Amino acid sequence: MNRKPISQVPIGLDPHSNEPLYKQLSKALIEAIEQGQFDTTELLPSSRTLATDLGLSRNTVNLALQYLMSDGYITSVARIGHMVNPEFQAHLDDTPRPRIEHLDWESRFSTPRSDEGHVWKPAGWSSYPYPFIAGQIETAMFPTKSWGRAMRLALTEEHAGTSLHDLVDRDDALLIEMLRRHILRARGITARPEEILITLGSQHGLGLVATALLNGESTVAIEEPGYPDARHMFRSRGATIQALPVDEKGAVIPSDLSNVDLVFVTPSHQYPTNTTLSIGRRHALLNQASRDDFVIVEDDYDSEFRYLGQSTPAMKSIENSGRVIYLGSFSKFLAPGLRLGFVVAEPTLIEHLRDLRRYQLRHPPGILQRALALFIQSGDYNRSVRRIRNVYKEKWIAMSEAVEKHIPWPVPIPTGGLSIWVGGPADFDATTMAELAIEEGVVVEAGGPCFVTPPIPRNHFKLGYASTPIGAIEPGLAIIARVIDRLR
Numbered sequence: 001m002n003r004k005p006i007s008q009v010p011i012g013l014d015p016h017s018n019e020p021l022y023k024q025l026s027k028a029l030i031e032a033i034e035q036g037q038f039d040t041t042e043l044l045p046s047s048r049t050l051a052t053d054l055g056l057s058r059n060t061v062n063l064a065l066q067y068l069m070s071d072g073y074i075t076s077v078a079r080i081g082h083m084v085n086p087e088f089q090a091h092l093d094d095t096p097r098p099r100i101e102h103l104d105w106e107s108r109f110s111t112p113r114s115d116e117g118h119v120w121k122p123a124g125w126s127s128y129p130y131p132f133i134a135g136q137i138e139t140a141m142f143p144t145k146s147w148g149r150a151m152r153l154a155l156t157e158e159h160a161g162t163s164l165h166d167l168v169d170r171d172d173a174l175l176i177e178m179l180r181r182h183i184l185r186a187r188g189i190t191a192r193p194e195e196i197l198i199t200l201g202s203q204h205g206l207g208l209v210a211t212a213l214l215n216g217e218s219t220v221a222i223e224e225p226g227y228p229d230a231r232h233m234f235r236s237r238g239a240t241i242q243a244l245p246v247d248e249k250g251a252v253i254p255s256d257l258s259n260v261d262l263v264f265v266t267p268s269h270q271y272p273t274n275t276t277l278s279i280g281r282r283h284a285l286l287n288q289a290s291r292d293d294f295v296i297v298e299d300d301y302d303s304e305f306r307y308l309g310q311s312t313p314a315m316k317s318i319e320n321s322g323r324v325i326y327l328g329s330f331s332k333f334l335a336p337g338l339r340l341g342f343v344v345a346e347p348t349l350i351e352h353l354r355d356l357r358r359y360q361l362r363h364p365p366g367i368l369q370r371a372l373a374l375f376i377q378s379g380d381y382n383r384s385v386r387r388i389r390n391v392y393k394e395k396w397i398a399m400s401e402a403v404e405k406h407i408p409w410p411v412p413i414p415t416g417g418l419s420i421w422v423g424g425p426a427d428f429d430a431t432t433m434a435e436l437a438i439e440e441g442v443v444v445e446a447g448g449p450c451f452v453t454p455p456i457p458r459n460h461f462k463l464g465y466a467s468t469p470i471g472a473i474e475p476g477l478a479i480i481a482r483v484i485d486r487l488r
């Protein structure tokens with residue numbers, strides 16, 4: 001920027017304004033300084049010159065200059081006059097400073113960046129007419145009124161101590177109580193308060209567990225296809241990944257897992273196939289954990305969404321070894337944007353995770369915790385889950401019919417969950433299909449990132465339907481069918 005001497009900077013003053021002239025002058029000077037209009041190597045004109053030039057009294061000018069001095073815009077140079085404060089000027093400088101060194105950040109990272117596939121959700125997915133995107137919700141389904149009520153109540157005097165104060169490493173005792181009474185009990189889990197930690201979504205819980213238990217020597221067994229975000233978190237700890245194949249009964253449990261430190265499973269609805277881990281395999285995995293001395297992370301992110309038959313009890317509810325670390329989430333029943341979840345595990349582990357959490361972010365926002373506690377206590381949570389489950393059941397029926405009608409291959413329809421996993425013939429390219437579909441307003445997720453063993457298959461895709469308006473299901477599937485046809 002070309003800066004001018006102060007004498008050339010126009011300063012307009014209005015003698016008829018109600019605002020005193022010294023204030024008008026100081027405002028005009030501040031504006032000019034903030035816009036970087038002054039040549040900062042020059043002294044400001046003396047108060048006498050300014051007064052003469054602007055037709056003001058010297059008192060008025062001196063008052064304005066004092067004001068600027070006290071706010072740090074200008075400094076006085078002993079016995080000579082005033083200048084724009086060079087410290088202030090440094091902030092204004094808009095020309096980037098030339099780089100004289102190249103910093104190799106990658107070599108400083110404590111863990112390598114993974115180049116394996118990530119789950120991809122395009123920004124602005126909700127503006128597409130046919131979003132078959134997983135892990136999102138239709139915003140119209142969120143219980144806005146009752147959640148708003150809970151948030152307002154959380155701010156009243158009675159609750160503000162939890163909502164607004166620093167809880168340091170503690171959680172909201174009321175939320176813990178509500179979880180125990182209304183959520184965990186429904187899943188067959190009994191847990192004492194010291195066995196529960198509130199997290200920013202279940203992903204945060206998983207990150208804490210990975211930090212606590214894994215390092216470069218560790219081996220983690222995960223389902224394949226499986227949840228890419230979990231794999232990335234384990235990799236970021238330097239852990240080695242071992243794949244467990246998945247069939248119609250969920251993860252296949254090998255007879256020897258003695259080399260493994262942790263097994264990550266999604267027993268209620270296997271991610272991404274939505275199969276349920278059979279009761280026999282659950283017991284087999286628990287027995288094996290004791291025999292081979294590993295721990296199990298049970299990611300139970302959407303067990304409420306079962307449309308046929310009964311929800312299976314959580315693995316955590318049938319174990320007595322303390323080896324199961326249970327992850328829960330409010331992303332599916334409420335909204336992923338709230339970022340609320342929890343971990344249930346042995347007190348010693350919870351205490352350690354609490355310490356890790358404290359020095360990372362202290363605690364999840366008190367206001368969200370208390371609002372959720374009040375939301376559950378009022379009965380609104382259970383009402384909302386029942387209503388949302390009914391809507392999802394209708395969508396599940398519409399999806400099952402549309403998939404059967406339009407997808408040219410046999411597709412297993414799961415009895416629960418919020419997505420359908422489609423596998424085409426080996427030479428089908430779902431990544432290209434997804435690219436072509438988005439041009440027609442249809443968003444689908446190609447399944448490549450769910451695999452870990454090369455060569456990564458390209459023939460799977462995932463149709464999430466929680467966020468899909470019900471009226472978009474049939475026409476959206478018809479478009480997918482046309483794109484598939486074109487590719488074949």
Ligand SMILES: Cc1ncc(COP(=O)(O)O)c(C=O)c1O
Nearest residue numbers: 135201202203227271301329331
């Ligand atoms: C397998 C799996 N686990 C957990 C979650 C929920 O994560 P969070 O609670 O961090 O939103 C998701 C959401 O997409 C998921 O797909």
